[in-house]
Amino acid sequence: MKTCLVLIAALGTSGCYDRASYVYGESMEDLTLQVHDATMGVYPSTTILDDPNNPFVDSTPGTETKWLIQANAGPVASFYAWATLLARGPYGEAQYYVGLNLLGVYQNGLASQQDLPVVRELAIKAYQSVLDNFPDAVTYDATGTIQYELVTPAYKAIVEMGGTVTGGWVLVRTSSGADKAVRP
Numbered sequence: 001m002k003t004c005l006v007l008i009a010a011l012g013t014s015g016c017y018d019r020a021s022y023v024y025g026e027s028m029e030d031l032t033l034q035v036h037d038a039t040m041g042v043y044p045s046t047t048i049l050d051d052p053n054n055p056f057v058d059s060t061p062g063t064e065t066k067w068l069i070q071a072n073a074g075p076v077a078s079f080y081a082w083a084t085l086l087a088r089g090p091y092g093e094a095q096y097y098v099g100l101n102l103l104g105v106y107q108n109g110l111a112s113q114q115d116l117p118v119v120r121e122l123a124i125k126a127y128q129s130v131l132d133n134f135p136d137a138v139t140y141d142a143t144g145t146i147q148y149e150l151v152t153p154a155y156k157a158i159v160e161m162g163g164t165v166t167g168g169w170v171l172v173r174t175s176s177g178a179d180k181a182v183r184p
């Protein structure tokens with residue numbers, strides 16, 4: 001049985017909005033993203049920690065929980081999980097997965113029509129941040145044993161989204177025929 005999460009947003013009797021929070025046991029797959037800030041989820045911004053819709057502000061996902069969320073909770077919940085991790089302790093893998101989940105939000109229309117262009121730009125900025133701030137970032141395959149670099153998929157994602165890669169990065173073909181993003 002897969003572990004899922006539930007978002008519980010409570011409205012107080014005074015009409016004030018309480019921070020979102022999560023508990024285990026229910027699905028978070030049907031969430032929609034509300035853009036709280038035009039820099040949310042892009043290093044060095046930490047505004048995600050001020051977003052009242054962020055269910056992970058008070059309990060940051062752990063090492064294993066982030067992967068359960070990524071696999072089972074959908075792009076919006078996964079975005080919030082990775083963005084919270086990035087804001088609390090910046091590292092390239094978190095920035096990459098922020099971009100990946102923003103791309104998922106954009107492709108699946110999981111934000112309002114007016115927010116979707118902003119979500120696309122945030123995804124491009126997140127991937128560019130991998131290139132600019134975390135050029136040595138890696139992640140691991142499903143077995144958790146084989147690492148691979150993240151600058152090349154970040155570069156390709158920017159191009160596929162119609163963005164422009166900045167910072168001098170180029171895509172070259174290696175002697176083995178594979179593409180590799182490099183900054184000469």
